[in-house]
Amino acid sequence: MTTFAGCQAVLTGPDFLVPDREWCERRIPEGIGRPAADFFYSSMLATNHDAHDRLRRLVVRELSARRVAALRARVEELGAELLDAFAEAAAGGAVADFHELVALPLPVAMVGELIGVPRADQQGLSLLGDDAVRLLEPVRTPEDWARADRGVGGLRTYFAGLLHERRSRPADDLASALAVGPLTDSAGLTDDELVDVLVLMFAAGFETTAAMLGMAVHALLSHPEQWALLRRRPELVPAALEESLRWDAPVPMTERITARATEVAGVPLPAGASVIAVMAAAHRDPEVFADPDAFTIGRPDGRVLSFSAGAHYCVGTALARLEGVVLLRQLLHRLPRLTPSGPPTRRTGDGLRGFTRLPLALAG
Numbered sequence: 001m002t003t004f005a006g007c008q009a010v011l012t013g014p015d016f017l018v019p020d021r022e023w024c025e026r027r028i029p030e031g032i033g034r035p036a037a038d039f040f041y042s043s044m045l046a047t048n049h050d051a052h053d054r055l056r057r058l059v060v061r062e063l064s065a066r067r068v069a070a071l072r073a074r075v076e077e078l079g080a081e082l083l084d085a086f087a088e089a090a091a092g093g094a095v096a097d098f099h100e101l102v103a104l105p106l107p108v109a110m111v112g113e114l115i116g117v118p119r120a121d122q123q124g125l126s127l128l129g130d131d132a133v134r135l136l137e138p139v140r141t142p143e144d145w146a147r148a149d150r151g152v153g154g155l156r157t158y159f160a161g162l163l164h165e166r167r168s169r170p171a172d173d174l175a176s177a178l179a180v181g182p183l184t185d186s187a188g189l190t191d192d193e194l195v196d197v198l199v200l201m202f203a204a205g206f207e208t209t210a211a212m213l214g215m216a217v218h219a220l221l222s223h224p225e226q227w228a229l230l231r232r233r234p235e236l237v238p239a240a241l242e243e244s245l246r247w248d249a250p251v252p253m254t255e256r257i258t259a260r261a262t263e264v265a266g267v268p269l270p271a272g273a274s275v276i277a278v279m280a281a282a283h284r285d286p287e288v289f290a291d292p293d294a295f296t297i298g299r300p301d302g303r304v305l306s307f308s309a310g311a312h313y314c315v316g317t318a319l320a321r322l323e324g325v326v327l328l329r330q331l332l333h334r335l336p337r338l339t340p341s342g343p344p345t346r347r348t349g350d351g352l353r354g355f356t357r358l359p360l361a362l363a364g
């Protein structure tokens with residue numbers, strides 16, 4: 001499905017469900033018995049109805065707009081620290097990697113702190129997370145499975161330890177809320193299920209956001225007239241972030257299965273059909289966006305499906321947007337002379353867009 005209305009109908013309609021464990025067993029038998037498949041197909045992203053509500057309820061409150069707004073000062077502090085390190089690396093006209101120095105460590109630190117991961121452990125965990133997100137590939141190769149198994153296995157071991165620790169010494173973080181919180185008791189989750197909630201929150205929370213930050217900066221700098229407009233009118237920062245989420249969405253597509261015979265956009269579908277909602281294509285739908293291929297901040301028609309819609313609407317939306325808005329504002333003030341310096345390197349695969357290297361410099 002490539003139109004905006006079609007994607008919205010698929011993501012929000014009651015006839016469409018996410019592929020679940022039963023579907024995995026029938027359609028991708030090579031996943032059976034693998035830790036990565038066991039994790040993914042029992043997670044929020046691959047459960048429906050009551051099984052999904054039971055998991056989602058545990059985390060939505062922790063990531064509500066109000067809770068996230070309280071994190072603003074911390075995002076500002078970390079952003080300033082990382083931009084200083086970037087400016088130092090780029091001193092004297094040197095080329096520095098914005099992805100490595102800013103776009104990746106900011107969300108790793110934010111989601112790490114939200115969960116309760118000490119800073120010293122964050123980078124190692126992000127490497128495991130990088131392996132785990134191969135699960136987002138629409139068609140997983142044997143190498144994707146092997147990497148995902150490795151990542152999920154390592155993250156499960158780490159978060160089992162953290163949960164154990166928080167049980168005896170609770171702190172003010174998500175791991176403690178899950179370890180000793182009243183919600184957990186009422187939902188009756190096993191320890192293995194709680195560990196997997198933390199694994200999902202960590203893995204889903206940083207790669208996507210790092211991708212968004214890098215792609216927003218790249219989109220702005222590769223459209224100098226838009227960057228100049230933003231420098232003149234910094235109040236357009238939230239709109240600039242939305243336009244970058246439209247123009248280059250970190251998660252370009254997602255899959256649904258028809259629960260019964262239905263139709264979408266006039267196309268009849270049998271029960272059990274697989275439908276791919278291609279949000280990246282919906283974002284270029286000329287029925288919704290005038291001149292859709294142009295990167296234009298402050299569009300009147302700016303609304304995005306980058307965080308999906310419906311029952312699985314991303315729970316980290318407020319945090320991701322906060323990080324994006326704070327960082328872009330800081331860039332305008334601290335590094336207004338930022339400029340591209342050589343071609344960036346894109347991630348491989350189709351499940352998640354973004355950069356693995358974004359070389360930038362400070363113009364003289």
Ligand code: HEM
Pocket residue numbers: 018044045046056063111200201204205206208209212249250251254255306307308309311312313314315316317319320
């Ligand atoms: C720019 C950053 C982000 C993007 C583009 C993004 C994108 C998405 C998308 C597209 C989905 C739904 C997939 C579907 O409908 O099949 C999703 C779900 C989810 N996201 Fe995000 N996400 C981002 C940041 C975050 C952050 C910061 C967190 C956590 C701190 C997070 C946690 C989750 C979780 C737990 C789900 C599962 C929700 C459910 O299935 O009910 N995400 N995200």
